[in-house]
Amino acid sequence: IIRFFHNRHNNNNQPPGPTALPIIGNLHQLGSKPHSTLSSLAQTHGPLISLRFGSVTVVVASSPATVKLLLQKNDQSFANRPIPDSVAAQPNVQDTLAWSPADVPWRNRHRICTTQIFSNQRLDLLQHLRHQKVQQLLHHLHKEASTKTVVNIGELAFATMLNLVSNTVFSEDMVDPEFETAGELKDLVWRIMEDAGKVNLSDYFPGLKRFDLQGVRKHVRVSYVRLHEIFDDMIRKRIRKRESLSGSTMSTRSSFRETLRLHPPVPLLLPYIAGNDVEANGYTIHKGTQLLINAWSIGRNPEFWDDPLLFQPERFLRSNIDYSKGSRDFEYIPFGAGRRICPGLPLANRMIIHSFEWELPEGVTPHKLDMNEQYGITLNKLVPLSVIPFSV
Numbered sequence: 001i002i003r004f005f006h007n008r009h010n011n012n013n014q015p016p017g018p019t020a021l022p023i024i025g026n027l028h029q030l031g032s033k034p035h036s037t038l039s040s041l042a043q044t045h046g047p048l049i050s051l052r053f054g055s056v057t058v059v060v061a062s063s064p065a066t067v068k069l070l071l072q073k074n075d076q077s078f079a080n081r082p083i084p085d086s087v088a089a090q091p092n093v094q095d096t097l098a099w100s101p102a103d104v105p106w107r108n109r110h111r112i113c114t115t116q117i118f119s120n121q122r123l124d125l126l127q128h129l130r131h132q133k134v135q136q137l138l139h140h141l142h143k144e145a146s147t148k149t150v151v152n153i154g155e156l157a158f159a160t161m162l163n164l165v166s167n168t169v170f171s172e173d174m175v176d177p178e179f180e181t182a183g184e185l186k187d188l189v190w191r192i193m194e195d196a197g198k199v200n201l202s203d204y205f206p207g208l209k210r211f212d213l214q215g216v217r218k219h220v221r222v223s224y225v226r227l228h229e230i231f232d233d234m235i236r237k238r239i240r241k242r243e244s245l246s247g248s249t250m251s252t253r254s255s256f257r258e259t260l261r262l263h264p265p266v267p268l269l270l271p272y273i274a275g276n277d278v279e280a281n282g283y284t285i286h287k288g289t290q291l292l293i294n295a296w297s298i299g300r301n302p303e304f305w306d307d308p309l310l311f312q313p314e315r316f317l318r319s320n321i322d323y324s325k326g327s328r329d330f331e332y333i334p335f336g337a338g339r340r341i342c343p344g345l346p347l348a349n350r351m352i353i354h355s356f357e358w359e360l361p362e363g364v365t366p367h368k369l370d371m372n373e374q375y376g377i378t379l380n381k382l383v384p385l386s387v388i389p390f391s392v
């Protein structure tokens with residue numbers, strides 16, 4: 001009760017929002033899809049809203065301009081994250097990059113990630129290890145397949161990547177009426193990726209010295225560039241062929257980006273906490289307030305995206321913006337933004353898993369797939385996708 005009156009007293013100039021009940025605040029309003037509820041509330045109250053989750057005051061930003069203001073202009077004030085009790089209960093939370101305070105050790109570890117672990121050069125060099133892991137995963141899936149027949153991707157998901165892959169490759173692409181034509185593309189991807197993954201390139205490419213790392217790197221990079229060029233070229237041809245751009249295309253890269261726009265695996269990013277009072281849009285975000293960023297809502301905002309609910313990978317090809325690192329104007333932020341942006345982005349961007357062949361279980365057709373979402377810190381499919389892996 002003291003907290004309730006204390007909070008009411010402190011409400012001065014907070015961003016607007018729905019009325020909060022004593023003790024529970026707005027928790028009863030969130031429902032099973034908070035990202036979607038918060039998006040609707042933003043339509044009523046504006047792009048910066050205040051709520052109370054129990055005794056915690058939370059501000060939610062739902063427009064690119066507010067995200068830019070908070071995570072770029074005021075990035076010092078929002079450098080830290082509140083640690084939820086459920087996370088704090090786990091061992092060594094302070095040692096994880098995601099939840100540690102933005103102090104000098106965090107900065108060093110973040111820098112090591114960017115320069116040593118996820119740099120393009122390092123990712124190129126370690127590609128063969130990732131291939132090995134994929135092979136192990138495939139092996140596991142085959143064993144599963146021989147015993148259980150159907151593999152539940154939902155259960156296997158290591159939250160972000162596999163969800164994303166399952167959303168992109170299975171759900172949206174399979175709905176494409178021209179999906180049959182993907183066979184040719186798959187052969188092509190397979191060939192190029194195999195080239196890129198050859199460990200001992202000297203056997204494969206005469207003239208390349210065994211330990212000529214420079215050459216290996218060059219080749220690997222060239223392979224990726226070639227892959228993307230070929231995708232882009234195929235899509236352009238298709239665009240020319242069919243003046244109307246409805247339906248999906250077969251570009252892996254654009255399909256991944258489009259999937260991330262419509263189904264961002266971390267819909268509210270990870271929470272931030274205000275280190276001091278911050279003025280935004282004429283309101284005050286008080287020190288200690290939690291900040292959520294609704295990336296899900298921003299990706300579906302008709303002000304920034306034409307026909308936002310349609311799955312149209314072509315939109316990324318038509319745009320001149322370089323989306324590989326998010327966007328300058330903050331309308332595309334599936335990896336977050338600002339100083340705590342996801343350091344795994346370069347790895348996620350190139351994890352095109354190409355070794356899988358899948359079938360839907362009998363009686364299931366692409367059009368019947370349920371694309372509804374289930375909320376969690378990572379967004380899952382409400383009905384997990386079941387598929388049968390075969391012939392690798």
Ligand code: HEM
Binds near residue numbers: 164336338343
């Ligand atoms: C599709 C794949 C992925 C998506 C969509 C994704 C998304 C995100 C998002 C939204 C955040 C929070 C950013 C913010 O609060 O502004 C984040 C943080 C983080 N991600 Fe990722 N991520 C992906 C893959 C990866 C991978 C592959 C790694 C590492 C191997 C990784 C490591 C991290 C770490 C360490 C943080 C915390 C950064 C910090 O707070 O300093 N992520 N990610």
